[in-house]
Amino acid sequence: MSDAIESRLKELGITLPVAAAPAANYVSYVISGNMLYISGQLPTENGKLEIKGLVGSDVDVTTASRAAELCAINILSQAKAALGGDLGKIKRVVKLSSFVASAPGFTEQHIVTNGASNLIANVLGEAGKHARAAVGMAALPLNAAVEIEAVIEIEA
16 A cells, blocks of 8 residues: 555645644644644755745735645644654545635635645545545634644554
8 A cells, every 4th residue: 555655646746745843832744543643744845945925915825725735735644743753554544634824705715725636636646535524714823824634544
């Protein structure tokens, strides 16, 4: 399974970054039993926050969807670190919770979140199909446009 996942990442042109260290007094992930909880990931690339501002005024939906994709890439990076480099240990992504910094009146958080949902499903196949929430927020840390956290079932 891990080889298939690595092949899909390569086909999609995705190289997972080294998992980022936490920026405050928390951990990047927690494993409890057969569940992996990944802290909220921001749309960073090459160690830099790439997409900032309120979606619907500063950031358009297409760019915000790319932000969600970057969050998903960072989720996979954290999962890989948590699982000793073996994404094949993922049994199922149970839930993604997506937080979208939204301008007043913006109501397309679900479309933004599709960026992450589609990437996770494309990379992990059936194991990547998940429940989710897509919520509008007044602001996010560091002025990020999107933040996404994940709950993943893993092999015990």
